[in-house]
Amino acid sequence: xxxxxxxxxxxxxxxxxxxxxxxxxxxxxxxxxxxxxxxxxxxxxxxxxxxxxxxxxxxxxxxxxxxxxxxxxxxxxxxxxxxxxxxxxxxxxxxxxxxxxxxxxxxxxxxxxxxxxxxxxxxxxxxxxxxxxxxxxxxxxxxxxxxxxxxxxxxxxxxxxxxxxxxxxxxxxxxxxxxxxxxxxxxxxxxxxxxxxxxxxxxxxxxxxxxxxxxxxxxxxxxxxxxxxxxxxxxxxxxxxxxxxxxxxxxxxxxxxxxxxxxxxxxxxxxxxxxxxxxxxxxxxxxxxxxxxxxxxxxxxxxxxxxxxxxxxxxxxxxxxxxx
Amino acid sequence: xxxxxxxxxxxxxxxxxxxxxxxxxxxxxxxxxxxxxxxxxxxxxxxxxxxxxxxxxxxxxxxxxxxxxxxxxxxxxxxxxxxxxxxxxxxxxxxxxxxxxxxxxxxxxxxxxxxxxxxxxxxxxxxxxxxxxxxxxxxxxxxxxxxxxxxxxxxxxxxxxxxxxxxxxxxxxxxxxxxxxxxxxxxxxxxxxxxxxxxxxxxxxxxxxxxxxxxxxxxxxxxxxxxxxxxxxxxxxxxxxxxxxxxxxxxxxxxxxxxxxxxxxxxxxxxxxxxxxxxxxxxxxxxxxxxxxxxxxxxxxxxxxxxxxxxxxxxxxxxxxxxx
Numbered sequence: 092x093x094x095x096x097x098x099x100x101x102x103x104x105x106x107x108x109x110x111x112x113x114x115x116x117x118x119x120x121x122x123x124x125x126x127x128x129x130x131x132x133x134x135x136x137x138x139x140x141x142x143x144x145x146x147x148x149x150x151x152x153x154x155x156x157x158x159x160x161x162x163x164x165x166x167x168x169x170x171x172x173x174x175x176x177x178x179x180x181x182x183x184x185x186x187x188x189x190x191x192x193x194x195x196x197x198x199x200x201x202x203x204x205x206x207x208x209x210x211x212x213x214x215x216x217x218x219x220x221x222x223x224x225x226x227x228x229x230x231x232x233x234x235x236x237x238x239x240x241x242x243x244x245x246x247x248x249x250x251x252x253x254x255x256x257x258x259x260x261x262x263x264x265x266x267x268x269x270x271x272x273x274x275x276x277x278x279x280x281x282x283x284x285x286x287x288x289x290x291x292x293x294x295x296x297x298x299x300x301x302x303x304x305x306x307x308x309x310x311x312x313x314x315x316x317x318x319x320x321x322x323x324x325x326x327x328x329x330x331x332x333x334x335x336x337x338x339x340x341x342x343x344x345x346x347x348x349x350x351x352x353x354x355x356x357x358x359x360x361x362x363x364x365x366x367x368x369x370x371x372x373x374x375x376x377x378x379x380x381x382x383x384x385x386x387x388x389x390x391x392x393x394x395x396x397x398x399x400x401x402x403x404x405x406x407x408x409x410x411x412x413x414x415x
Numbered sequence: 416x417x418x419x420x421x422x423x424x425x426x427x428x429x430x431x432x433x434x435x436x437x438x439x440x441x442x443x444x445x446x447x448x449x450x451x452x453x454x455x456x457x458x459x460x461x462x463x464x465x466x467x468x469x470x471x472x473x474x475x476x477x478x479x480x481x482x483x484x485x486x487x488x489x490x491x492x493x494x495x496x497x498x499x500x501x502x503x504x505x506x507x508x509x510x511x512x513x514x515x516x517x518x519x520x521x522x523x524x525x526x527x528x529x530x531x532x533x534x535x536x537x538x539x540x541x542x543x544x545x546x547x548x549x550x551x552x553x554x555x556x557x558x559x560x561x562x563x564x565x566x567x568x569x570x571x572x573x574x575x576x577x578x579x580x581x582x583x584x585x586x587x588x589x590x591x592x593x594x595x596x597x598x599x600x601x602x603x604x605x606x607x608x609x610x611x612x613x614x615x616x617x618x619x620x621x622x623x624x625x626x627x628x629x630x631x632x633x634x635x636x637x638x639x640x641x642x643x644x645x646x647x648x649x650x651x652x653x654x655x656x657x658x659x660x661x662x663x664x665x666x667x668x669x670x671x672x673x674x675x676x677x678x679x680x681x682x683x684x685x686x687x688x689x690x691x692x693x694x695x696x697x698x699x700x701x702x703x704x705x706x707x708x709x710x711x712x713x714x715x716x717x718x719x720x721x722x723x724x725x726x727x728x729x730x731x732x733x734x735x736x737x738x739x
Contacts, residue, residue: 113553118560169523173516192497192563195519199493200556202526207549210542218538221545225531229437232524236442239516 093149095402098139101149102132105157111204121185121197122204125164128180133410134267135160140406141271141285144399151213155220155270158209162224163263165201166231168194173239202228216273223273227266234259245333245348247325253294261293284389291386295379296410301326302375305363317359323348327378328371332362335369383411417473419726422463426456429477430484435528445509445521446528449488452504457734458591459484464730465595465609468723475537479544479594482533486548487587489525490555492518497563526552540597547597551590558583569657569672571649577618585617608713615710619703620734625650626699629687641683647672651702652695656686659693707735 106126111119135156142152171184172194178184186194212220237255241247268289272282303312304319305328319326336344347358430450435443459480466476495508496518502508510518536544561579565571592613596606627636628643629652643650660668671682
């Protein structure tokens, strides 16, 4: 069995071998740029890890793993354009270096390229992999659409929010694991448990992200602390703050939510203070635990020897206890 | 064998049966809107016609035909956004009715939906169809990239232009025919001849489009006459005008190409006049004939009884003698 580090090294190697030798060059340079920005490569890693649970050789999982990574980076590219984000992993975004049209078209080419890669999977897995990939990809578009619609709403419910992050974030982790299960030759049952495991880990992962935006350590968190607060993002914390706030806290929140000009540090401080008063850190942590426990029931339902699950357990711990 | 009208009716029926029953609705309404705008449905028709040459039942060709139509409409949606076009088929474009982000995201979902549809093809054709579809889709993105890059250039050569329209327009017609051949069970040889036939018809079709923009009848041509001239589009005519113009005509052309404010009727009149002086109508018509003749050699290389080719011949005639 491969270690987590060996898995990551294999992915970096495979990503660096991806060549989009098509013309015109100008269409593919932005693709190679965004793929070179790195990132945690968690999604393709999950595919290889899941495959490795069932098979010693992970070669059959490489194509679906890479297609997920390319697709994931496509979503970042187009989301950054839609959100008008200037930076991604501390580097300028594609539409900033080039322009909006290049970002649109290179992103389009990335979706197609991700299908090109997955179509290189072994014929016996092809149909199942493509169907899963497509269902996941459409779900992610749906999640992004909800996310954008929530921007202009103040009445987003917790249920709506959880559905949005399920679509936008969790299904891709779930899909990654299930693709590994499929190419590893897992039983239908195990494949489904791995999918559900990934789904719940993904939900917990996103809630942790919401939490770190407010209470994270600026030195270790990859993004600026308070970014969600500054753009009034309807996170798990804000939604629950709006629900649980006293009339006075309501007034304060709405004041800051509607204010066009403000001191960012002041706004973040105020929100963090209200979140503390409402016990939202604990509430979010307990929701994370709830999802983690659900994930674990699926984990323990897998029909594989305990010793095969070490790397998957390790990655899940990293995902949930991350400070990054 | 089905008549051309029966083929078109079948496509309209199948397109109207396409339901994107996914959530959120707001992501899929723009997709249904652009698909409802109609258009000639030439590309899916070519797939069904090609299949029908080899097989009485065209059911196996429906999925690839529809995927091409959805993909083609996706390119229109994103191209209109990139070109900031207000109208498509005399109706407001998606980004005008909704906004840029909706156009981006609904377009993304359309690419994925086109793969979803083609993945429903019979397993024995799946891999070949997907690979052909992907190669074609990437070529089209490349064509669009060249097209945009040509906007800011005055030195586009005829060779570069022909390569651009091959990628942006011709490969999709070629792909449509080849997909029909594959699902119809044609020989490799016939499939390739149909591909080449479509490619050359496609090139001729685009040159005819360039010609109609200048010399077409406003009452029958679907777009405004002179649209290409007004936006300095590097068409076959403009490229050759810049090459063949006398010093005086050069001066006149460059004057209008760089002028920011102008009377549109005046500009169109001037260009049409210079094109006439340079004999560009005849030159373009002769290039169209050249491609048409090449197409015919592939047509006559097909190993099928003459009577099977009636509908294909009919459509090609419509495509090349169109005034629309």
